[in-house]
Amino acid sequence: MRHPVRPVLAGVLLAAALVLTGCSADGSGDTADSKADAGGAAQEAAGPASASAKDVDGRGPAKAPTLTANSIIRTASLTVQVKDVPKALDEARGTAESAGGYVGDETTTRDAEGHERTRLVLRVPTERYDEVLTGLQGAGKLLDRTAKAQDVTDQVVDVDSRVKSQQASVARVRELMDRATKLGDVVTLEGELSSREADLEALLARQASLKDRTSLATITLSLTQTPPVAAAKDDTPGFTDALAGGWHVFVTMLRWIALALGAALPFAALAALAALLWWRIARRRRTPGEEG
Known part of the structure; x- marks a missing residue:
């Protein structure tokens, strides 16, 4: 005969096991949900950062913006003394051309001594x-050197920005002209377009000038001929020196x-005149006596 307590105890244990299993399942579900929520929040928070680290079309990380190099105008002035000016001139031309430059201006003169x-x-x-610069100053004896560097980065950036703005302004006026139907509006827009295009041309000229002066340095080179060395003179006097x-x-x-005769001439003239007068007086005195 079976004892009635055992089935009851078994049922109680089975119910307890089912309750524990359900609780653990609920706990694991909550944990998974919380992990999913946390992962979603993290992805959401990282979204802007990841988007900024990619290109617009999402094909990879965006390139870091490159820093603009300083725009510097470099100028120098050299005075070099050489034995042969034409030869040094040809060498200077070759140095500039081999470096990718050119001769902008050239002037040759001769002094009074040739x-x-x-x-x-x-x-x-x-x-x-x-x-x-190093090659040019080594062509002979360096007499003078002056070098300057002017940073015009701010001017370059400012002009570039103004050129873009002015180009956009000219484009807007042209669009308005294309849509204008009244003659008065067309005339007004043409005047405005001419004014803005003139401003744009001035800005483009300044931009080109800055680009030329910053991309090409200016070196002014003066070549002077070395005076011939004079032969040492003999200090001993010779026949020519004595002569x-x-x-x-x-x-x-x-x-x-x-000078002495010139100084004595007035006195000699007076003495001669006095002697002539005395001689005439003496002659008159002697003449009556001789006649008697």
Whole structure:
């Protein structure tokens, strides 16, 4: 005969096991839900960052913006003394052209003694500026050197921005002209377009000038000829020196004699006049006596 307590105890244990199993299942579901919610929030928070790290079309990380290099205008002036000016001039031309530059201006003159002097303006790329400068000043004896560097980065950025704005402004006026139907509106828009295009041309000219001066350095080179070395003179006097010295003494003596005669001439004239008067008076006195 079976004991009635065992089935009851078994049922109680089975119910307890089912309750525990249900609780654990609920707990694991809650945990999964919380993990999913946390993952979604994290993805949502990382969304802007990940979007900013990608290109617009989502094909990979975006490139970091490149820093604008400084725009610098470089100028230099050199004065070099050389033995052969034409040869040094050809070498300077070759140095500039091999560096990717050119000769902008050239002037050649000669002084009163026949020494040749050449002045030329070289335009060379800024990245070869130091190399060309070193080569030019080593062509002979360096007499003078001046170098300057002017940072115009702010001007370049400002002009570039103004050019873009002015181009957009000109485009807007042209669109309005295309849609204008009244003659008065067309005339007004044409005047406005001319004014804005003139401003744009001025900005483009300034932009081109800044680009030219920052991309090409300017070097003014002056080449002077080395004066010939004079032969050492012998200080020992020779026959020619003695003859020249004697002639100088003779001329000096004649000059002093002439000065002395010039100073005594008035007195000699008075003495001669007095002697003539005395002679005439004496002659008149002697003449009556001789007749008697």
